[in-house]
Amino acid sequence: MEACSSEFSRMCTFESFKEIWQGYSFGSEQQQLIRREFSRLKDITYLDHAGTTFFAESQVKSFYEDISRNVYGNPHSLNPSSKMTHDTVERVRYRILEHFNTSPEEYSVIFTAGSTAALKLVADSFPWTSASDEHSGSQFCYLTDNHTSVVGIRGVTEPQGVGTVPVFPQEIEARAKASQVTMNTQDECLVAHLFCYPAQSNFSGRKYPLSYVRGIQCQQLYPACEHRGRWFVLLDASGFVGCSPLDLKQHPADFVPISFYKMFGFPTGLGALLVRNEAAELLKKKYFGGGTAAAYLVGEDYFVPKSDIVSRFEDGTISFLDIISLHHGFDALHRLTGSMMNIQLHTFGLACYTYIILSCLCHSNAQPVAQIYCDSEFENATDQGAILNFNLLDCYGQVIGYYQVDKMACLFNIHLRTGCFCNTGACQAYLGISNQEVKSNLQAGHVCGDNIDLIDGRPTGSVRISFGYMSTFEDCQCLLKFIVDCFVEKPLRLNQKRLARLKSAGMAETSASNELTSLPTERPVPVMNGLNISPASVSKTSSQDTIPKADRNSEDTYILTNIFIYPVKSCAAFEVTEWPLGPQGLLYDRIWMVVNENGICLSQKREPKLCLINPHICLTSKTLCLEASGMDPITLPLEIKGQEKDGQRPCQSKVCGLGVRPQRSHHCGLGSIPSQGTNPSYWGYMVQAVDCGEEVSVWLSKFLGKPCYLIRQSPSFARDMKIGKGKGACPPVLSLVNEAQFLLINRSSVALLLNHIINRQDSTNNCTSFDMLQLISRFRANLVISGLEPFEEEDWTSIKIGGTHFQVAGKCGRCQMIGIDQTSGTKSQEPLRSLSDCRIGKVTFGVYLNHLLQRSNPYPTLSVGSHVMKKPAAEF
Incomplete structure (x- = not known):
């Protein structure tokens, strides 16, 4: 529709x-x-x-022409090319200050590796004073709406006994008005305090008043109004200056960290700390690097820093070519937009x-x-x-x-x-x-x-x-x-x-008409104001409750209709009518994978043509055969007899971008599960593998049109998981799968989704290309069953196929990979689009299973036509 x-x-x-x-x-x-x-x-x-943000094409072209025409040497030398670099960099410093309506008489520009490095510079060099009581010592105060890199300053201050004051946005002016503390002049106490706040929240985009700068410096606002001493302001402008003008003459913050890629898109890894010269002399540092010393001795503790603030804090050789590129960033910005x-x-x-x-x-x-x-x-x-x-x-x-x-x-x-x-x-x-x-x-x-x-x-x-x-x-x-x-x-x-x-409300003339009187007249949901307000609760019926379900009991039976194995991860399926199980699931399922020249796993999301490579396994000859259109078949042995044989060498790779953070193990290199409480989907599975040799590498590279290799999971490598295991059972051992040993889908679920796709009145769907088998292939399941109701499998905890027991390890969250036609490698928005639509935003389809090992028959054979029974886990 x-x-x-x-x-x-x-x-x-x-x-x-x-x-x-x-x-x-x-x-x-x-x-x-x-x-x-x-x-x-x-x-x-x-x-x-x-x-x-992004860089303009002319910006990088003019930068390339600049460094192609001119010879820029290390600015720490005195030769002509070094002098050229020094003068150009100084011109860039001036231009930066000009952009923020200030001058070298008021501010200095210290180049850093980014805004976070600029913040760390302030944290490490600010003259913190430890507190002997709650009314003495430095105060580090920060708005609670600050970026992590600002809050992280307390990692430096707290060990030094510096007071830490998190300030909620609604407090800063309200508490200042209520304060009755009598202010002393700044000359009476030279304890230095630092207040940090963002010019713009990187979460909500809220802009905090730039007037806070002078308000804190003059001790008219909370928390400065409650603590004697001299107050400095760090204005985090990194998220502000990309789209907003900042006038430092009007709002003279003491420290202003910025990142240039948020202004120009290029270069990355370059930022600056703009330091108000009145505050610069307070900054002290312990480490000194190349270019910062006026003189020092190696045999005794003697060091004299250079006199100017910039030379004291820019350790080593600055990223001078990146800095020179800023000229072209400013040129492009003003040429294309006119002004901030x-x-x-x-x-x-x-x-x-x-x-x-x-x-x-x-x-x-x-x-x-x-x-x-x-x-x-x-x-x-x-x-x-x-x-x-x-x-x-x-x-x-x-x-x-x-x-x-x-x-x-x-x-x-x-x-x-x-x-x-x-x-x-x-x-x-x-x-x-x-x-x-x-x-x-x-x-x-x-x-x-x-x-x-x-x-x-x-x-x-x-x-x-x-x-x-x-x-x-x-x-x-x-x-x-x-x-x-x-x-x-x-x-x-x-x-x-x-x-x-x-x-x-002052935005434009209204043109709304035909008002729906049944609709709410106020905000549709609470617009948050910095307080802990949660959404209004609305009673909900599960999206699946709209599907009538038959009465069920533990004796419901279903049929296993298809078995698929995927010997090479992300390559085509190999369908069988019966197949033995092994320690890691279906025997030889996802034991091999294709990686690029850097050892990075290639999936269909990166390389859709992988689905056109058809693997075939012959258990009798113990061989894996790869076939693809226009290519002669190539055959490899199923097993590896040694760590290095026939040019095969050990290697390491990640299964995918998300997975389990690797930990060291005395017998299998990298792998294993992190301790409880860490995130099992964040770091990426590192696996031990063996390179399958030059011949298959040449074959794959020719077909895919890029350098790549085939690797096989090492027989000595054990990768287990601690989630989804049965009570008292050993952790399931995994091959190169992402989550669990098996993936199961229900034909009734497929049929419901197929009907939804076909009935969508959207001319861009091209839904005529979908039928039951084509849609089943999109979901790349190992096991397909005939079920009674769509998506009922998501409520199961354990099942038995024939005489083999499995535990459900969770739902399978789907991604764009199901949009790849497994017969052509072309991409489409379906079926993910219809899946989200018919399930009201949910994109789970199918469930993960792990084999529950039985001593009497540890590795049985699964057969198409077997009965499938769902039973309570306690019965297993």
């Missing part, structure tokens, strides 16, 4: 956008120039500019428009589609940056995990950011996560940066989109249509009252 209502379609036009926001700052000629500069972004909706003010208006307008539409989207039952985490209604660019943070909700009001959203976004070539964005304080405040929950989530296996998006139904993070100066209205359009198409229960409804209110 058509995903969008006519009203929504009208709202997703440029004309509607201009009704809401007039600040689309770049003219048509300028927009065309920007599009040419970023032609590589064609067909990509990139919405993670807060992570990094234009960038701010342009990017804020895109974020504002997206916020208005997203906040008005509702499911067919009038429940809101999104919970947005912000502190304003996006009224102006002074208070809000070009960031929008949210979680999507299903029609029952429950959060759809950010990892599921991310996987679906990849199908539409939409690049966004998910998680907590290295900002635990903001994540806790906006999502209502308590300190105890953070600790409990860690024990449940969740760590920052992983894909565990829901624990007990509660979100561990969110979705963030952010805009850059090369972002377009079409980016907003693609995102909104994607959300409506994939996550809204149709027919879509718009909260017209809210839409009219937002548009009439």
